[in-house]
Amino acid sequence: MTREASPHGKIERGANVARGEEYVAEASPHLRSTRHPVPILTYHSIARSAQPRFAKFVTSPEVFAEHIAYLHDQGYTPITVSQFVHARSGGWANLPPRPVLLTVDDGYADFYSNALPILARHGFVATLYVVTGYIGGTSSWLQREGEANRPMVTWDELHEISEYGIECGAHTHTHPSLDTLTMEAARNEIFRSKSLLEDHLGRQVLSFAYPYGHYTKPVRAMVQHAGYSSACAVRYTSSSLTDDAYALARYIIAANTEVSALARLLDGRQPPGLAQAMHVRTSVWQYTRSGAVHVQRIIRKAEQRFATSS
Numbered sequence: 001m002t003r004e005a006s007p008h009g010k011i012e013r014g015a016n017v018a019r020g021e022e023y024v025a026e027a028s029p030h031l032r033s034t035r036h037p038v039p040i041l042t043y044h045s046i047a048r049s050a051q052p053r054f055a056k057f058v059t060s061p062e063v064f065a066e067h068i069a070y071l072h073d074q075g076y077t078p079i080t081v082s083q084f085v086h087a088r089s090g091g092w093a094n095l096p097p098r099p100v101l102l103t104v105d106d107g108y109a110d111f112y113s114n115a116l117p118i119l120a121r122h123g124f125v126a127t128l129y130v131v132t133g134y135i136g137g138t139s140s141w142l143q144r145e146g147e148a149n150r151p152m153v154t155w156d157e158l159h160e161i162s163e164y165g166i167e168c169g170a171h172t173h174t175h176p177s178l179d180t181l182t183m184e185a186a187r188n189e190i191f192r193s194k195s196l197l198e199d200h201l202g203r204q205v206l207s208f209a210y211p212y213g214h215y216t217k218p219v220r221a222m223v224q225h226a227g228y229s230s231a232c233a234v235r236y237t238s239s240s241l242t243d244d245a246y247a248l249a250r251y252i253i254a255a256n257t258e259v260s261a262l263a264r265l266l267d268g269r270q271p272p273g274l275a276q277a278m279h280v281r282t283s284v285w286q287y288t289r290s291g292a293v294h295v296q297r298i299i300r301k302a303e304q305r306f307a308t309s310s
Contacts, residue, residue, distance in 0.1 A: 037238030038084065039266050040101040040250040041067075045108045046115040050255075051146035059255050061114040070259050072122045076100040076266075080167035081127040081207045081248070085230040088241050100266070101239070102126035103232060103250060105171060105209055107135065109151035112161060120164065128161060129171035129209035129232070132193040141175040155200050162201050169207035170194045170228070179214045186219055190226050206230065213250075220246045238268060 043059055050058035059067075071078070077096035079087070084101055087094035102119075104111055107130035119126055134140060135158065139150040153161070162168050170193035172178065178186045190208065197205045206229045210219070213234030223231045224246055235249035243249055251265060 037240050037268060038095075038099050038101065039238045040081070040103060040232065040248060042232075042234065042250045042252045043102070043104045043115075044106055045110055045150065046104075046118075047108070047110045054142060054145040054147045056255050057252075059253065059257075061118065063255070063257070064115060065118045066259050067253070067257070067262055068118050068122055068124060070262060071100060072124070074098070074263075074266075078102050078124045078126065080125055081169065081230050081232065082167055084239075085207075085245050085248075088245075091241060103129065103209070105129045106131055106139065106175070107153050107158070107171065108139065109153050109157070112153050112157040116161060116164065116166070119166075125165050125167070127167040127169055127207060129169045129207075130158065130193075130197065131171045131173070131175045131211075132196045133173040133175075159201060162203065167207060168197055168201060168205065169209060170197055170205055171209045172211055175211045177212050177214045178210060178219045179216045183218060183222070187222055190219075190222055194226055194228070207232070210234075215247070 043064065044057035045054075045059070046061055046064050047058050048060050076098045078100055079096060081101055081103065084095075084099065102124065104115060104126055107128060111128060115126075130153070131139075131141070134152045136154045137152055138148060139152060140148050142148050142150065158168060170190070172189040173192045173196070174189065176185075176189060178189065181189070194205050194208075206227075208223050208226075208228045208231040210231060210233055215223075215231075215233065220231065229245065230248060231246040232250050233247045234252060235247075236251060237249045238251075239249045253262070
């Protein structure tokens with residue numbers, strides 16, 4: 001798949017980005033609240049159309065622009081995930097006023113065509129988590145959602161995105177649920193995606209995002225062993241200075257999220273019990289899925305033993 005050069009011309013580097021991991025706060029300390037959590041917002045596709053089963057993950061460019069404009073007008077300062085993790089070692093003194101993290105999962109082509117110009121308009125940075133196995137192709141893992149043909153970014157576009165100042169993190173190679181894989185298969189997904197991004201972009205890849213937010217303790221340990229300094233999960237609550245760097249809490253921003261709802265979320269005024277309810281739902285789903293995988297492994301082993309003995 002090929003596309004023409006940037007339709008929006010040359011984009012200058014984000015005003016809030018620094019080379020490498022470090023963020024140097026310039027505002028005076030009294031502007032920072034040590035009690036305020038750090039929200040990490042998660043988007044997926046920034047587009048105007050989607051199949052029904054995927055629609056909740058597709059935010060229109062108009063809504064996305066409203067969200068970014070609100071953050072700008074309210075004095076929020078976006079930083080990348082790696083900047084956040086690096087700055088945490090020095091506490092709030094190393095963080096900018098009203099920090100917010102913008103993360104975008106999967107690496108669809110519409111990040112380049114629709115999201116990047118909006119971010120550039122305000123000098124904002126973000127962290128883009130990319131599924132490396134489909135770069136330059138389409139989102140084949142979304143067959144069940146009817147979205148297997150959604151275009152992905154190309155390597156050339158990803159290089160331009162990185163040069164602007166967007167952090168490019170890994171989101172595995174083929175977007176599987178890592179908690180259902182063998183450790184060998186999980187290792188390949190985690191290490192391969194990092195290696196490919198680093199080889200093509202010529203810079204360290206330090207952040208990872210678990211597909212579907214699912215992971216286990218061994219998977220978490222493997223991500224750390226691979227050389228990442230952070231990993232994002234999904235816990236429907238804000239992060240903090242004490243959050244596990246390899247299980248950072250994120251909010252998934254639904255397609256129809258209005259600015260008023262975003263404001264409540266940023267202020268920590270989410271609906272009562274939302275985080276707990278989503279945590280319970282995720283735990284039940286993980287338990288059910290892992291149980292099914294365990295049964296499948298038992299069946300496979302039995303089949304292997306039968307084949308060996310016959």
